[in-house]
Amino acid sequence: MERVYNFSAGPSILPTPVLLKIQAELLDYQGSGQSVMEMSHRSEDFIKIADTAEVDLRELLAIPANYKVLFLQGGASLQFTMIPMNLMSKHKKADFINTGEWSKKAALEAKRYGEVRIVASSEDKNFNYIPNFSASDFSSDADYIHYVSNNTIFGTRLVKFPEVKDKVLVCDMSSDILSKPIDVSKFGLIFAGAQKNMGIAGLTVVIIRDDLLGLVPNLPPMLDFKVQADNASMYNTPSCFSIYVAGLVFKWLKELGGLKEIEKINEAKAKLLYDYLDQSSFFAPTISNPKDRSIMNLCFLSASKESDAAFVKYATQKGLVNLKGHRSVGGMRASLYNGMPLEGVIELIRVMSEFEGLQA
């Protein structure tokens, strides 16, 4: 069987060694005689899987001791609800940096629980740049400040986190968590769906500072960060298999040398493709300012909608799949998450040049 290079934005490509490990352990997890899919979440084997995943994630991201790691469900989208529910406690206000579809959806949801202020936005140009803002733009009475570190749909990123002084910074890292080292202590809360850069769908990781737990009384227990933290994310049955897969991805990253190492690889992969796009007379990147360009989701266009479609079809025939861009941008999008090997990017560029040559 041939495996393709999968450029999907999510669910997305997994490292091959992780898939092979899953395959090897599928019927008999380490001599237990059962699959992880069949295990009780209260069993010794599974508790060890979950505990080890947390320890490895803490090590990879250097998560300080005063932060809890939660393994939840409901996707990043449920966090758009849980965060205002749990954090709009004092002034019932939040500031948002609006850089795309996901910040917009999060802001819309937060409005149900309090006042939302858009501090900066790039919506005027279909989110093709990162807007300017500074610490003084944030309201003194905002319960938290929300932003998205990497805009999966539009292909932009914020390289530096916003300086918010002593305010609570919340970040949606769904599409770039574990792509590089970060300073967790700058954040009040970090969240990410696992299916982009951390594993498979079904798991949402939340990293939350201790003092932000239990600010709002009487929340539905499943939606209360404190209840989830007090029960080690096992108030109910967690998404066991997704936690197991994420744990394997964490081990794979550690063996590779950690986040400094994967960052070098990710920067190199993205540079290769952007360098090609910048010199191409047929393809062009949609994000013109290099400092705003995502290294995870690279968006580009050709001369017309027709040639975009023809290229996507051509690439698919060559085993390069899911390159069609999001409908709100059009063109193509190549997601180069951790699991995408350098060879996949080299092959993509080869096929792009080949296609470009055929147009002459």
Ligand SMILES: *Cc1c(COP(=O)(O)O)cnc(C)c1O
């Ligand atoms: C995909 C994505 C989401 C939505 O994730 P779900 O897990 O499908 O809810 C939210 N934010 C960002 C930045 C994303 O890339």
